[in-house]
Amino acid sequence: xxxxxxxxxxxxxxxHTARILQTLGREGRVLALDRDxxxxxxxxxxxxxxxxxxxxxxxxxxxxxxxxxHAGDRPVAGVLFDLGVSSPQLxxxxxxxxxxKDGPLDMRxxxxxxxxxxxxxxxxxxDEMREVIATLGEERFARRVAKAIEAARARAPxxxxxxxxxxxxxxxxxxxxxxxxxxxxxxxxxHVNDELGQLGRGLAAAVDVLAPGGRxxxxxx
Numbered sequence: 394x395x396x397x398x399x400x401x402x403x404x405x406x407x408x409h410t411a412r413i414l415q416t417l418g419r420e421g422r423v424l425a426l427d428r429d430x431x432x433x434x435x436x437x438x439x440x441x442x443x444x445x446x447x448x449x450x451x452x453x454x455x456x457x458x459x460x461x462x463h464a465g466d467r468p469v470a471g472v473l474f475d476l477g478v479s480s481p482q483l484x485x486x487x488x489x490x491x492x493x494k495d496g497p498l499d500m501r502x503x504x505x506x507x508x509x510x511x512x513x514x515x516x517x518x519x520d521e522m523r524e525v526i527a528t529l530g531e532e533r534f535a536r537r538v539a540k541a542i543e544a545a546r547a548r549a550p551x552x553x554x555x556x557x558x559x560x561x562x563x564x565x566x567x568x569x570x571x572x573x574x575x576x577x578x579x580x581x582x583x584h585v586n587d588e589l590g591q592l593g594r595g596l597a598a599a600v601d602v603l604a605p606g607g608r609x610x611x612x613x614x
Contacts (some may be wrong), residue, residue, distance in 0.1 A: 394421070394470050394595075395416070395418035395420070395421055396417075396418055396420035396421050396562075397417070397422075397468075397471065398421070398422045398423075398424065398464060398467040398468065398469050398470055399421075399422070399423050399424070399469075399470055399471045399472070399473070400423070400424045400425070400426075400456070400460070400469060400471070400472040400473065400599070401413065401423060401424075401425040401426070401473050402425075402426055402453060402462075402472060402473060402474045402595060402599070403426075403457060403474055403475045403476065403483075404425040404427040404432055404433070404434055404436055404493065404537060404601065405432055405446065405475065405479040406427060406432065406436070406439075406479065406480075406481060407425070407435075407436050407439055407440065409473055409475060410423050410425050410436075410446065412441070413451075413473075414443065414445060414446065417445060417537055419445075421445055422445050422447070422467065423444070423445060423446045423447070424446075424447050424449070424459065424460070424464060425446060425447070425448050425449070426448075426449045426450070426451040426452075426455070426459055427448075427451075428451065428452045428453075428502050428503045428586075429482065429502050429503060429512040429530070430448070430450055430503065430504075430505070431481070432479070432481070433448050433449070433450045435460065435481075436448045439523070440445045445473065447463050449462075449463065449546060451478075452591055452595075453474075453526075453591040453592055453594060453595025453596075453598070454590075454591050454594040454595060454598075456472075456594075456598040456599060456602070457598035457601060457602060460598075460602045464602075465546050468604030468607070469603050469604055469607055470603075470604045470608070471603075471607055471609070471610065472551055472599040472602070472607070472608075472609050472610070473604060473610045473611075473612070474592070474595065474596070474599075474610070474611045475612040476588075476592065476611065476612065476613045477613070477614065478490055478502075479581065482502070486554070487499075488500070488504075489509065489510065489554050490554075490582060491554060491578075492554055492555070492557070492558035492572060492574045492575075492578050493572075494554065494555075495553055495554055495555035496554050497509070497511065497552065497553065497554075498510045498511040498514070498551065498552055498553055498554050498556070498557055499511070500578075500581060500582045500585055500586070501585055501586060502586050507585060507586070508585065509585065510581045510582075510585050511550065511551060511552045511583050512597050513581075513584070513585060514542055514546065514551050514557075514581075515550060515551070516545060519536075519539045519540060519543050520539075522535075522538075522539035522542060522543075523535045523536045523538075523539040525580050525581070525584045526539060526576070526577050526580045527579075527580075527584050528540055528580070529579065529580035529583040529584055529589075530576035530577055530578075530579050530580030530581075531576060531582075532565070532576040532577060532580065534564065534565045535543060537565060538560075538564050538565060538577055538597030539560055541560050541561065541563060541564035542557075542560055545560045557574065557577075557578075558572070558573075558574040558578075561573050561574040563576045584593070590599070596609075596611075
């Protein structure tokens with residue numbers, strides 16, 4: 394709808410928002426949110442002259458309140474979720490998302506909230522680590538990985554991405570051409586960011602705020 398209000402719940406660097414704006418008329422609006430402050434800052438530069446866009450630093454769980462605060466009486470015609478980590482987060486070693494670049498073991502999408510992966514690994518019991526890695530990473534050798542982390546942290550804090558990648562690689566073999574640490578890194582990222590909990594609350598809010606006949610789209614891989 395050329396005059397519709399659409400919500401981009403995962404703004405990132407604005408690729409989907411830009412495409413939506415291209416199809417809207419002068420009365421159309423996009424309300425975009427992201428829990429990463431860097432994404433919001435980049436968006437405000439990229440879309441500085443775009444009066445049809447409102448950018449909000451918020452999580453999925455905040456979606457209902459964000460709509461109440463920014464949509465006014467306008468019905469919501471569509472909500473889009475594009476799940477997962479963004480390329481800028483992976484590319485910046487200091488964010489700690491990638492095992493291919495050495496950096497502090499953080500992985501928080503919003504570094505101002507919660508604890509980094511390194512802090513959680515320093516205190517988590519072996520069984521808790523195993524459960525997270527097995528459930529969120531679907532890692533068959535989760536206990537082996539958890540025991541390897543426990544042994545390593547007894548010698549020195551596990552504080553760097555490359556350090557953790559080497560620990561995991563020493564515990565499990567590469568499968569399907571993927572780095573041995575792929576599943577473990579995914580699991581730890583999802584855990585410290587409460588990604589499944591956030592998604593559940595965000596989807597429930599999206600269904601609530603959509604106008605009759607509105608569309609909900611979820612991109613996942």
